Amino acid sequence: MYPLERYSNHEHDHEQTIEDPKTRKLPGTCSSVFLVLVAALESVLTSGVVFGWAPLQIMLQEEGVYAYKCQTKFPCEEQAVQLQMMYTLATSAFCFCVWPTGLVLDSLGPRICCMMGALLFGAGCFIFAISTSAMDLFMLGYILMAVGGLPIVLSMMHLANLLPAYSGTIITILNVMIDVSSLNLKVMKLVTDHTPFTRKDAFSMYVAAPAAILITAPCLWPRDRYEERGATNASQVAAPSLKTSSFWKQVRSAEFLMCAFFTAFHLLHINLYIGTVDDQLRMMWFTNSSSPFDENLRTLHLSGYAKALHYEESLQPSQNVVQSLCSLFAWILPLGGLVMTLPVGYTLDNFPLWVGIALLSAAAILHSVCTLIARTEIQIVGFLLFAYYRAALFGTMATTVAFTFGYDNFGKLWGTLYAISGLFNFSIEPLAVLAQKQETFYWINLCIAVVSGILFLTYPPWLRWKSKDKSQVEEPLLVPDFTLDVNQ
Structure with a gap:
C-alpha cells in the first residue's frame, strides 16, 4: 500500500476533486484505442517507406532509369551509383529534418504537423509517379516522401498520454511502424511484377493514402497535444x-x-x-x-x-x-x-x-x-x-x-x-x-x-x-x- 493510501491530507484531497478542463476533454478508452490504431496505420503507410529501397531500386533498373550512365552493358555500376545517390539524399534528409519537424510540432501542434507531412508525402508520391528518364524528378519525389513521412509519425507520439498504463507500448509501436513501412515497396514490387500495373500506376494510387490522412486529420487529431492523465506507468x-x-x-x-x-x-x-x-x-x-x-x-x-x-x-x-x-x-x-x-x-x-x-x-x-x-x-x-x-x-x-x-x-x-x-x-x-x-x-x-x-x-x-x-x-x-x- 502506498503512503497516499495510508495517510490522508484533506487539502490534497480537495485539490484532487477539481477536474482539469483539459483532462475532461480526453477521449474515452475505446476512442483512445481507436485513435492509436489509426495512428499506427497512418504511420505504417508513410513513415519509413523510403527505407525499403532495395526493391524500388530493382524496379527502376528494370525500367531503365539512368541507363544512359552505362557505357557497355546494362545494368551497370554507374547506374547503381546514381540510384544510390537518390537513396542517400533521401535518408539524409529524413535525419536532418527531424529537428525542424520537431519545431513545427512543438509550435503548431500535432494536427498541423500531421497535415504538413501528408502534403509533402503526397506531393512526393505524385512527383515520383510522373517522373520519367526524360523528366528526371525521381530524386525530388523520393526526398519529399522521406521528409513527409516523418511529421506524421512524430505527431502521433503524444497519443501515449491517452492510455498511460500502456504508454511505453504505444510509443514503441509507433517507432516500429517505421521499420514495418519499409515493406510497402516490397509489396509494390510484387504488384507490378504480377499485375498489369506499372510503377507510375502504383505510385499514383498510393497518393490516396496521404490524401486520406490529410482530409481526416482535422477530424481525428487535436490542435494541441493531449495532456497526461497521470503517472500510472512504472x-x-x-x-x-x-x-x-x-x-x-x-x-x-x-x-x-x-x-x-x-x-x-x-x-x-x-x-x-x-x-x-x-x-x-x-x-x-x-x-x-x-x-x-x-x-x-x-x-x-x-x-x-x-x-x-x-x-x-x-x-x-x-x-x-x-x-x-x-x-x-x-x-x-x-x-x-x-x-x-x-x-x-x-x-x-x-x-x-x-x-x-x-x-x-x-x-x-x-x-x-x-x-x-x-x-x-x-x-x-x-x-x-x-x-x-x-x-x-x-x-x-x-x-x-x-x-x-x-x-x-x-x-x-x-x-x-x-x-x-x-x-x-x-x-x-x-x-x-x-x-x-x-x-x-x-x-x-x-x-x-x-x-x-x-x-x-x-x-x-x-x-x-x-x-x-x-x-x-x-x-x-x-x-x-x-x-x-x-x-x-
Whole structure:
C-alpha cells in the first residue's frame, strides 16, 4: 500500500476533486484505442517507406532509369551509383529534418504537423509517379516522401498520454511502424511484377493514402497535444522532474546528454550493421570456408536492409548461405521488430526505465557476440536479437525523452538527439572502409561489444541511482491524520 493510501491530507484531497478542463476533454478508452490504431496505420503507410529501397531500386533498373550512365552493358555500376545517390539524399534528409519537424510540432501542434507531412508525402508520391528518364524528378519525389513521412509519425507520439498504463507500448509501436513501412515497396514490387500495373500506376494510387490522412486529420487529431492523465506507468513514476524546465535547460541536463550519447552510439551500431550486413556475412563465410573468394561477385544494389547480389558464375555453397541469410534478415528486421514490440512495451509499462535500457544494452552485447561466430544458427539468433535491439532502442529512448522531459519540447529534443546521432553516423563509411581493408568486421564488432558492455555497466545503474535520488528528494512528507471520524 502506498503512503497516499495510508495517510490522508484533506487539502490534497480537495485539490484532487477539481477536474482539469483539459483532462475532461480526453477521449474515452475505446476512442483512445481507436485513435492509436489509426495512428499506427497512418504511420505504417508513410513513415519509413523510403527505407525499403532495395526493391524500388530493382524496379527502376528494370525500367531503365539512368541507363544512359552505362557505357557497355546494362545494368551497370554507374547506374547503381546514381540510384544510390537518390537513396542517400533521401535518408539524409529524413535525419536532418527531424529537428525542424520537431519545431513545427512543438509550435503548431500535432494536427498541423500531421497535415504538413501528408502534403509533402503526397506531393512526393505524385512527383515520383510522373517522373520519367526524360523528366528526371525521381530524386525530388523520393526526398519529399522521406521528409513527409516523418511529421506524421512524430505527431502521433503524444497519443501515449491517452492510455498511460500502456504508454511505453504505444510509443514503441509507433517507432516500429517505421521499420514495418519499409515493406510497402516490397509489396509494390510484387504488384507490378504480377499485375498489369506499372510503377507510375502504383505510385499514383498510393497518393490516396496521404490524401486520406490529410482530409481526416482535422477530424481525428487535436490542435494541441493531449495532456497526461497521470503517472500510472512504472517508468513514468520514476522519471525526473524536468518536464517543467525550459528547452535549453533540458538539453544541457546530464539526463539528456547521457541519453544522447547512449542513443547515438547504439544508432551508429544499428545503421552500420544494416548497411554492411551482407558484406559482414560474405567476409565471415568466405574467410571461414575452404573455397576462395569469388572475384566475380559484384554488388549491384548497394542499399536497403539487404543488398541484392549478382553472380556471373555458379553459386558456391557459401554464397548460397550468404544470400539466404541476407534475404532472411530483410524480413526479420521489420516483422521481427513488430513482434518485439510486445516484450519491449511490457518492459516499459511495468518496470522502471533503467530496466528497459539495461535489456536493450544486453541485446546489443549479445548481438555483437553473434557477429563474431560464423555459424548459420548463431546468425539467425543474432537477427532476432537485432530485431529486439532496434525496436527497444527507438521505443525505449523515445519513451525516455517523453517521460523524463514531457511533451512540451518533445519534438525539439528528439530532433536534437537525432542530429547528434547523425554526427556519429558520419563514421560509418570510414569504419566500412577499414573493414574492407582488413577483410573482416571482427575487430570492429569486438570493439562495439566492449563499448556496449561499458555502457551496460554505467548508464542503467546511473539511471537507477538518479531515480532513487529524485524519489527521496521529491517525495512529500505526509503527516498521519489522527482525526477521529465519529461516523465510523
